[in-house]
Amino acid sequence: LYEAALIEEAGGGRDAIAAAAGKPMVADHRRILATGIARLRSKIKYRPVVFELMRPSFTLLQLQRTVEALAGRLINKPNFRRLVEQQELVEETGETSLDTGGRPAKLYRFRHAVLDDRAIAGTKLPLARA
Known part of the structure; x- marks a missing residue:
């Protein structure tokens, strides 16, 4: 998500995220998604x-x-x-x-x-x- 600039920490800010992704994720869904992607990337090894x-x-x-x-x-x-x-x-x-x-x-x-x-x-x- 960071690489795609879809989180605030990537420097795009809330406006850029809202424009790129539509609705923001609620609660800890962003963390859950990032964890899932990280697990897939490590498992592929x-x-x-x-x-x-x-x-x-x-x-x-x-x-x-x-x-x-x-x-x-x-x-x-x-x-x-x-x-x-x-x-x-x-x-x-x-x-x-x-x-x-x-x-x-x-x-x-x-x-x-x-x-x-x-x-x-x-x-x-x-x-x-x-």
Whole structure:
């Protein structure tokens, strides 16, 4: 939330927060949300938790956007695709998605067998630096 300048401590002030986010959070909801995001970011180091947030089949762009949202930073598209390919965490479904607004995109799914094949020491996804 700090990185997105959605809290007062980020220097945006109450007016900037209200304009960017609509209604302010009540009570300790901001802290609860920040704790949840922090736990997801730390868990991603040792478990491919991002795939638990995805649909059963997804495009690489959808996966990249989810990872970027978790990490709190943008990732270079070719580097992301290379990283996903090297780790062999996904496999093609053989289907395509027509609702991409352009050329049909290949659909992928998480390879659950990878959890049995090897011990995953994390997904090596870029994390926001503290």
